[in-house]
Amino acid sequence: MADATLFKTAADVLQWMETGCSPGIHPGLSRMEWILERTGHPERRLKVIHVAGTNGKGSTAAMIASVLQRAGYPTGMFISPYLHHWSERIQMDGEPIAEASFVHWANTLVPLIDEMEEAGVGRPTPFEFWTLVAIHYFAKEAVPWFVVLETGMGGRYDSTNVVHPLVSVITTVAKDHQEFLGETIGQIAAEKAGIIKAGTPVVTAVDEVEARRVIIDTATEKQSRLYLAGQDFHGIPRGSRDSGETFDFTGPFRELKGLMTPLCGKHQVQNGATALMTLELLRQYYASVMTDTDIREGLAATNWPGRLETVSHHPRVLLDCAHNPGAATALAQALAPYTYERLHLLVAVLEDKDATGILYPLLSLADTVTVTQVDHPRAMSGNRLGRLVEQVRPDIVPTQVPYPDQALETLQVKAGKGDLILVTGSLFLVSEVRRLFT
Structure with a gap:
């Protein structure tokens, strides 16, 4: 060696x-x-x-x-x-x-x-x-x-x-x-x-x-x-x-x-x-x-991608690496100036993160929720994340899609012209989705 x-x-x-x-x-x-x-x-x-x-x-x-x-x-x-x-x-x-x-x-x-x-x-x-x-x-x-x-x-x-x-x-x-x-x-x-x-x-x-x-x-x-x-x-x-x-x-x-x-x-x-x-x-x-x-x-000239980054306008897709409750709260507050008809939340988190704390400030803004699982050894399963979504927001039935690229494709078909797709919960999810646009 x-x-x-x-x-x-x-x-x-x-x-x-x-x-x-x-x-x-x-x-x-x-x-x-x-x-x-x-x-x-x-x-x-x-x-x-x-x-x-x-x-x-x-x-x-x-x-x-x-x-x-x-x-x-x-x-x-x-x-x-x-x-x-x-x-x-x-x-x-x-x-x-x-x-x-x-x-x-x-x-x-x-x-x-x-x-x-x-x-x-x-x-x-x-x-x-x-x-x-x-x-x-x-x-x-x-x-x-x-x-x-x-x-x-x-x-x-x-x-x-x-x-x-x-x-x-x-x-x-x-x-x-x-x-x-x-x-x-x-x-x-x-x-x-x-x-x-x-x-x-x-x-x-x-x-x-x-x-x-x-x-x-x-x-x-x-x-x-x-x-x-x-x-x-x-x-x-x-x-x-x-x-x-x-x-x-x-x-x-x-x-x-x-x-x-x-x-x-x-x-x-x-x-x-x-x-x-x-x-x-x-x-x-x-x-x-x-x-x-x-x-x-x-x-x-600062370049720091994946932080409230718009990667598509038709429909509008917004990426943010928020992966803890503090970052999710800041993200929710940052969305205040944004105009949209419906907000579609695409989310994945790691098993060792406070998923409920991440979901709580964001679910109040969401009209639909799609959960997925990233390619990472510590990834939380879509099933478990879906159950947490239902606990925080019982009136929403989350859609489970196993892979981020399939989840995004599904949402792009579902989203209306004035809708916003928000991708967040993990840097690894943002990485996987952002690759689809670069």
């Missing part, structure tokens, strides 16, 4: 990860630290913006990266999970990592992983392996000016939490992954706040009282300057359209009016304001140069 030419293709690497990595999620940083120490701590070379949060972290990271690129800074981005292709996880200036680079860094790391196992430290999880590849690729090959690094889950023991960032960002805190992060909002907030480093500025849009208190206390303990949405900075909605949101930004250093993000929903105004506050700190603390034009054009 220590052969430096072990892998020839990305498919070889991905197949190896199924057995060569330790399956599942095993919180802790010891495995990451063991490898990084032996490769000369490449993470210390990176200028990182570290982004955590239950919802909104991907959108916020994408907006930050887009503005930095528009300002002329070579920018890396690490996200999880991906929508369509494995290479989306690791991006340089919006372009996915090349297969040759991925294979090279996998071949570089595997001998060390074998040594780590022999030393009794264990083997990395798949997400840890992705993180290690990303760090080495950015530090030793791509060499970006900035890296926008999104946590996978939580913060304190997340594999990305080996960096010392320029700015730490916590978007929102809500219930998700409770089996790993804790059952209460306070416990989950404490895990997210684990990315706060001593003396490093922190930006947060968290508004839940208990979570906010935890973040404030952690920032105070770490002597980190905290910038709070609604107190230190504000995103003020000015208009919602199918093409995105218009808003004003006010912060401690300046105001910007008439900004536009192509990401739809008022929650994206908060994400946009959080991104702008982060960028302002790069300007103020680290003398980064970004003009107003860079900010406006960078925001407007």
Whole structure:
């Protein structure tokens, strides 16, 4: 296994990860630290913006990266999970990592992983392996000016939490992954706040009282300057359209009016304001140069598909990756400006998600419900999801269709000219359906 030419293709690497990595999620940083120490701590070379949060972290990271690129800074981005292709996880200036680079860094790391196992430290999880590849690729090959690094889950023991960032960002805190992060909002907030480093500025849009208190206390303990949405900075909605949101930004250093993000929903105004506050700190603390034009054009150019994305108009099909109750509530609120005659809900969820919490805010808007099952080992069966729909909304009889493509085809035939088909509940469902339009 220590052969430096072990892998020839990305498919070889991905197949190896199924057995060569330790399956599942095993919180802790010891495995990451063991490898990084032996490769000369490449993470210390990176200028990182570290982004955590239950919802909104991907959108916020994408907006930050887009503005930095528009300002002329070579920018890396690490996200999880991906929508369509494995290479989306690791991006340089919006372009996915090349297969040759991925294979090279996998071949570089595997001998060390074998040594780590022999030393009794264990083997990395798949997400840890992705993180290690990303760090080495950015530090030793791509060499970006900035890296926008999104946590996978939580913060304190997340594999990305080996960096010392320029700015730490916590978007929102809500219930998700409770089996790993804790059952209460306070416990989950404490895990997210684990990315706060001593003396490093922190930006947060968290508004839940208990979570906010935890973040404030952690920032105070770490002597980190905290910038709070609604107190230190504000995103003020000015208009919602199918093409995105218009808003004003006010912060401690300046105001910007008439900004536009192509990401739809008022929650994206908060994400946009959080991104702008982060960028302002790069300007103020680290003398980064970004003009107003860079900010406006960078925001407007943000590409983050699968989030309130319209992929068809005849009939209208809207995709959103909402996969927990908080995201589903935000989605339901974001639908308020939309006009339609009937709303057809196409939904699938994973077994370990709060399906009832996801369904509750959406079923009140639905005229028909179709349940399906995604191609994923943790997928909830259509039968079980259908029963949950009937429990939440007894007056609706859900239609069960085994495969997402068949479900969409059925709805496209059923939907009238003025109807809206909403596809949501899981990123994996959105991925499967979106492929049909690309």
